[in-house]
Structures are given as structure tokens and as C-alpha cells.
Amino acid sequence: MVMIYLASQSPRRRQLLEQLGVTHETLLPGPEEDAEALEQPLAGELPDDYVRRVTRAKLEAAQHRLRRRGLGVLPVLCSDTTVALGREILGKPEDADDALRILRRLSGHTHRVLTAVSLAWPGGEAQAVSVSHVRFAAIPEAALQRYVDSGEPMGKAGAYAIQGRVAAWIEHMEGSYSGIMGLPLFETAQLLRQAGIES
Numbered sequence: 001m002v003m004i005y006l007a008s009q010s011p012r013r014r015q016l017l018e019q020l021g022v023t024h025e026t027l028l029p030g031p032e033e034d035a036e037a038l039e040q041p042l043a044g045e046l047p048d049d050y051v052r053r054v055t056r057a058k059l060e061a062a063q064h065r066l067r068r069r070g071l072g073v074l075p076v077l078c079s080d081t082t083v084a085l086g087r088e089i090l091g092k093p094e095d096a097d098d099a100l101r102i103l104r105r106l107s108g109h110t111h112r113v114l115t116a117v118s119l120a121w122p123g124g125e126a127q128a129v130s131v132s133h134v135r136f137a138a139i140p141e142a143a144l145q146r147y148v149d150s151g152e153p154m155g156k157a158g159a160y161a162i163q164g165r166v167a168a169w170i171e172h173m174e175g176s177y178s179g180i181m182g183l184p185l186f187e188t189a190q191l192l193r194q195a196g197i198e199s
Helices: 011-020 035-039 047-068 096-106 141-149 165-169 177-181 185-194
Strands: 004-006 024-026 076-085 088-090 110-121 124-136 170-174
Touching: 004 011, 011 024, 011 177, 011 185, 035 047, 047 076, 047 088, 047 110, 047 124, 076 096, 076 185, 088 096, 096 141, 110 177, 110 185, 124 177, 124 185, 141 165, 165 170, 177 185
Parallel strands: 004 024, 004 076
Antiparallel strands: 076 088, 076 110, 110 124, 124 170
């Protein structure tokens, strides 16, 4: 029996929800929706404000989608991840050159990974944010180029996937591994319990 709708195209988020034992259906944007437009940072916006706002906007869009399609009423879960170097938001790379630029910025530095989760259910709504710190060792240019050439950085905040090849260059991590992947399991389970869903 399906417990929730997951409004995300990320296979990693689906996998993490399955890890919690939560059965779900995806509630994806239709061709008439500009989902990418929701992820544009506002001028001067701080990373924490950004990730909270975007996740809330994704949730509102998913709720409209649910009503428009006349689907059964179930809780709706949304999540968004951003990578921040100081106050700078490092989103999904536009192309290979942008991915290389982002990864050069992260090489040899500690950055934050912020993942917000929003859940709406009949009679309630809540949000939680997971903040983790990741330090990359200095990554040689040739290794950066090989990683970009693999295609893995595309479509990922900060141009990397922690569960991928770049893990070989992660010197230190503090926080939530699942949050860095895109869905912090501790915070998500807490939200689900608020909605009366036990994983």
C-alpha cells in the first residue's frame, strides 16, 4: 500500500525512501511546468534561506499537481539539496565547463551541504533542514577533468555525488551521509512520524 507521494525525479531519493521502508509513488512535474525555474536563487539570498524556500515552492507545486490530476489524498514529500561555499550557492552545473569551475572551487576546501525536506499531509505541514560539512582534499586537475568527462557531475548540486567517484577525494565529512545524497533519513523519519507514518 502506497504511503506517500514523492515529488522528486531523483533515483537516490527513491532509494533512500525505500531504505526507510516507505512505499511511495512519484508525483513528477508535467511538461507544462517549469520545475527548473523554482531553483533559481534570488539576488543576495543566503544558502539556508534558499534551500528552505525552494523546497517549500516545490511542495506547493506538487500539491497543485495533485489536485489538478485528481489523485488520491496522501502525504506529499519534497526535498532540495544545495552546496554552499561560504555564502555562495553552488547549484547544478549548466555544462561541463561550469562543472569544472564548481569542482575547482570545492577542491581543497570545506563546504556545506544543506538539504531541506518538506512534508504536507491532511491537517499538517512541516519542514526540516540537514546541514553537513564536507572537506575535499586538493584534487589534481587531471582527476577533475576525468570526473567531469564521466558525466556524473551533471544534474547534481555542487557538481558531485558523494556516492560516486569523487568520494576518493573526500578527506572529512561531518553530518548526514543520506542528507548529502539528497534525503536526510533521520529528519525525514521524524517528519513522517509527525504525519502518523511509522517507517
